[in-house]
Amino acid sequence: MNAKISPGTLTLPAPSPLRSILVLLLVLFFVEMLLMFSFSHLLPSRSIIITNITDAALLTLFCSPFIYWLIFQPFKKMALMQEALAENVLGQVVDGVVLFDEEKTIRSFNPAAEKIFGYLAQEVLGCNLQLLFESACGSGGSEGIGAAISKDTSINREYTGKRRDGSHCHLDISISKVRVGDSWMHMGIVRDLSEQKRAEAEYQAILRTAMDGFWITDEKGGFLDVNDTYCQMTGYSRQELLAMQIGDVEAVLTAEEIKARMESIRNPGRIRFETRHRRKDGSSFDVEVSANYLPAGGGRFFAFLRDITCRNEMLGTLAKSEEKYRTLADNVTVGVTLISPKMEIISANRQSRQWYPELDEKYSPICYKTFNNPPRDSICPDCPTVKTLADGGIHEAVVTNPWKGVARHFRIVSSPIKDNAGNITGVIESVEEVTALKRSEDEYSEALSRLTATLEATADGILAVDLNGRIVSYNQKLVQMLKIPGHILETDDFYLLIANIYSQLKGHDKLVRAEFEGDADRDFHDLLEFKDGRVFERFCRPQRIGDTIVGRVSSFRDITGERKMEAQLRHAQKMEAIGTLTGKVAHDFNNMLTAIIGYCHLSQMQIHSNDPLMQNIRQIITAAERAAGLTQSLLEYSRKTPSNPQAMELNQVVRQVNGFLSRLIGEDIELVTSPADEPLVIIADAGQIEQVLMNLATNARDAMSGKGRLIIGTATTRIGEDFLQSHGFGNPGTYALVSVSDTGSGMDEDTCDKIFEPFFTTKPVGNGTGLGLSIVYGIVKQHNGYVTVESKKGCGTTFRVYLPLTGQAPHEKVEKPTLPAKMGGETVLVAEDNSEVKALLEDVLQGYGYSVVTALDGHDCVESFRKKRDDIDLIIMDVMMPRKNGKEAYAEIEKLKPGMKVIFISGYTGDILHSADLAEENLNFLAKPLSPNRLLTKVREVLDRD
Incomplete structure (x- = not known):
């Protein structure tokens, strides 16, 4: 910690006393002159005593504000600035700050110091500094805090502090003399070094316990630090090595070569190489060096060193017997390879090189990268060599090594190579190609697997039955579709299967007749309708072995979704056709209404407001506007109206329309709204969403006959696979859900299917147009949403509207004022x-x-x-x-x-x-x-x- 505060850092400029006195005397002079010349005219008596007393009193009265403003207020302001400085500066620094006087009495203690020592400021203020720095406050010694106080010098040292709980902490202390007001004090800036010391201790512990040697050198190669492992490797003590350089332990490289090697490390920043080092007794050993360079701190070289003498000796021993081993290995008909513990191919015989002509043993290629094409990045699964290296036993396996698009099968036997101490130094792999044998063994299982995979991969249910009514084969899709219990499948009895699904079918007798009646070689196709609404399409044809029919194979296809899609397509086509018609009608009707409304307005402008015809014109305009409203409804149904979609908060729209809906449904119907807690932002036309809510509320009011409860709620929901399967439409995603529920009479299933059709209504003639819910449907579809209905006779109805959510912020609506028409001449x-x-x-x-x-x-x-x-x-x-x-x-x-x-x-x-x-x-x-x-x-x- 090098930051220091020099004297004067905390001193604020004080007001000038001399300037204040001169200004005050000048003011007094002018006031006195004014009083002297005015008293002779103002006082009734000319007594000297009364005049002097009055003069003194008025002088005191007039000058008091100037005295306060010129002298006392600047000093008060300075005191407030001093207080703010202490609170804002000293209170915000991350280091502890302790202010103390010449007697070592603590005068200030900031929050950071409270955290370091565990004391509150009020507990230490007024106490001696020895409470915090017991070992550093003596007056003797040049390094003590007392010495800094006595010599008025600044110090920066590490000391041991004492916390409130009695524990000690390592601290870095910087003490400087500062001026606070008119007095001099000492400021100590304290930084807690406990974590730093702990990290240094851990770093040293890691280096001491590392199995590899480690050193740090400077730019010239001088040792700055070494661990105990490298000391044991060389026989030198740590103190001896710290006085040496790399050249003192290097046994192969010259000084110039060492310098060049250090330069090569510095350029890429990291390198690995092998060399030999010299022990203290004069012997040498092989080492593998992983070196790294960091330019910080003037440049440092970090290196980990591993003793590889044993590995190189093993390789030397193997090299001596290589010729004898190669002669023997090259004359066998199996591939023989020698693998190192690192899965490196040390040698391979003639047969291995014939199988893999690109094999080059000089570069010690990796086994799993060499024997695969393309090369593998990891060890092959179930590799016997890996197992041998793990437990020292003999293992074998049949593996497949792809080579240039051809699958080659090998039987591998792995045997360990051990040294005198029993340590595994390598593995011998004997490899025999068994591709032809493996191919013949796999043919049967491959055919069976292909048939099974085909049956299970199809989306249809497959059932094979012989002529005796025994189940020969089936797939899991059939089990799911027909909901067949496991105990029936175990019996292979087709008649039990029929009995199980008997009650599920509407036409339950068709399945048995189709299987076992009619011509044996006849193909047929039929539909099976289930009571729960599912519809299966079945294809059945005879199974032959040669020219002999041995049974029948049936495939069952679920077409329930397709049936729903067909119904929805027909509904959409019908809705689109009616929408086109209504749009064209509205187009021509709007032209007529334009002329009617326009000429009515012109007539209003041309006749007097008291004219009897004015009332007739108003009635015509009212009727025309009602007709325009009907036209607008037709256009909304056909989705031909221009919308103004903007980001809007759905809950806000529900709250805004709440009052209008209350008046719309009447006093005898209770309106309950429960908007979601979180905001639901959608892209929509607010007016059209309000139209949806009003139409649904009107429909609910009529269904409850003027008495009941209407519940409108909003929430966040997600459309997933369950929604798509149950409704047959929808895109997966997150949606805003608006539910409108009533306690009315409800509807049957047939009515629910037609409820959104235009001009369909259950109301008496003259009481409804049949467009309300059709308009709801059109608006929701226009907003890329969905609307569903759930109802049951006597149990009320619930409409659910799904509208896509957006991440945009809600748009703020700005009302534009309506301006009167102006004259023109263009x-x-x-x-x-x-x-x-x-x-x-x-x-x-x-x-x-x-x-x-x-x-x-x-x-x-x-x-x-x-x-x-x-x-x-x-x-x-x-x-x-x-x-x-x-x-x-x-x-x-x-x-x-x-x-x-x-x-x-x-x-x-x-x-x-x-x-x-x-x-x-x-x-x-x-x-x-x-x-x-x-x-x-x-x-x-x-x-x-x-």
């Missing part, structure tokens, strides 16, 4: 194929000062613009028009005048989202039916936009 080109709507747009725009040019269709629009493009400021065009639609016409206009302003209108909003792709281009759009004010506001907004 020229507008109106392209509309409906004559009534075109006439309305022309009347409205001209009534507010605009010049209007009309076009019959898309082609006419382009030609009209081409003639008057310099005069036209804005284009209003229908999306769907003859000859050219709005998108095509606008594309040509863009080429004539880039950036031309346009407003698209349509009564069939699916046009703009699907065919014209206008939504992606952020172009202006108005949906029919249009009101004059909405049209004029949009026109003014687009024209005024930069």
Whole structure:
């Protein structure tokens, strides 16, 4: 710990007394002069005594604030700054800080010091420093704290501290003299070295107990540290080695070679090599050196050294007998290899080299990498050589070694090689190729395995029965499909199997007749329907051996899911067809409503508010708006409305619509909402989600006949395989779940199947349109969600809506104020194929000062613009028009005048989202039916936009 605090570090600048006195005297002078000249006119009496007393009193009164402000306040501020310095600086440092005076009395004790010594600050303040540093506080000695105090010097030493519990700790102490206010004190910065000392002790213990030798040298090769193992290897003591260099123990390399070797270690940073070292008695031994270099601390070399004399002696002994061994081994017909304990191939005979011509013994290749192609990265499973090295016994195994795409089978016998002490020094492997024998043995089991694997891998249930009604073969899929108990399968009796599944089938007699009646060589196909709703498709054909029929084989395929998918496809096609029809109807209807509503608004503007006709016009507008609402419902069902999907919190929508639902369902129905605790963020149109909740609540209200309980809850759920199997649709993932339950009369299964169909209703004629739940279905599908229904007669109904969750943050809605229509003078080109709507747009725009040019269709629009493009400021065009639609016409206009302003209108909003792709281009759009004010506001907004 080298950080020190020099004198003056903690001293704050004090206010200048001389400046304060001079300013004060100057103020007193001016106040005294003022009083002297004013008293003669203010006092009724001119007595000298009264004048002096009054002068002194007023002088004291007037000068008190200046005295406080000039003298006392700066000193108070300095004291507060000193206190803040002590609390914020000394209290936040990670090292312990102890302030003490010349008498060694502790004056300050920060939180870090409390953790080190275990004392609280109030326990040590006022105590002698000897309480914490018993062995370092004597006055004698140049190294003591007392010496630092007496000589006014700074010290940085390691001492042994004493904690509150009596234990001792290793500390690094830095003491400096600092000025605190007007007095000098001593500051001790204390750092706990206990963990560092413990780590150093562990490091030394590891080095002492390591089985390999270890040393650390400097850049010149001088030993800085060695462990006991290397001392035992060389015979030198630790003190002797620390006074030596690498060259003193190196027996092979010269000084220049040692220097070059150290340089080679320094460049890559790590290297392994073999050499010989010299013992103290003059003998030498072989060592394997793993060296590493770290540039820190001026550069250090770290090395682990292993005595490999025994290994090299073994190799030398083997080399002497190699010729005799090779002559004998090369004349046998089996492969013979010598393997080291590290699985290295030391030698191989002629037969082994013929099997593996690329084998090169000079490089000591690894066994499992050499005898496999491609090479293995790990030891072969059940290797007999590994077992021999483990227990010293003889082991054998038949293994498969792939070589260049050909499976070769070998019988390997591994025998150990031991030295005089009984230690295993290697293994002899005798290898005999048994590929042909292995192939013939495997043929039968391979055929049987292939047949079994085929039966088990198929998704169908397979059953083979002989002509006597005995079960010959089956797969596990059949057991799962038919739910066959194990004790029946053990008997192999087909009739018991039939009796077990007899009660499961709707047509239980078909299975027996199909198996054993009719022509023996006839193939047949039928369907088996189970009472629980499952449907199996069965194919049955005779089993022949040669030309003789010995039984029948049946395959059972579960087509329950396919049946559900077919039903859902038919339902989806029906829904899409009706949706297309309703969308087209709504398109034409919106054009008519635009003319009705528009001309009604124009009539309102043209007649007096007290005119009797005004009431008639209001009734017409009300009826037209109701018709527009019905049109909107049709478009929502057909999913042709433009939605505004944004990230929204589902629980918030449920809370917002709660009050409206209470009024909707009536006072006699109890509304209970239980939103989830966690936020449920989805991508949706808030208005459409509110429409879903209102339609479901209305349906529940009618089902309860005005009395009961409606429960709306939200939660997080996950759609998995169980959901897909039970419903036949859905994508796995995490969803927000909205459940709407009522205590009404419930529905039967047939009604539940039709509940989402358009115009289907169980209500009396005139009491329902049959579109409410169809709209729910359309909106949920538009949001990539799912809706299910569960109900039973007399037990109420539960609708569950699943909507995908998103990780986005909820969007904050910003309300835009509605602005009144403004007059204009620009020229507008109106392209509309409906004559009534075109006439309305022309009347409205001209009534507010605009010049209007009309076009019959898309082609006419382009030609009209081409003639008057310099005069036209804005284009209003229908999306769907003859000859050219709005998108095509606008594309040509863009080429004539880039950036031309346009407003698209349509009564069939699916046009703009699907065919014209206008939504992606952020172009202006108005949906029919249009009101004059909405049209004029949009026109003014687009024209005024930069």
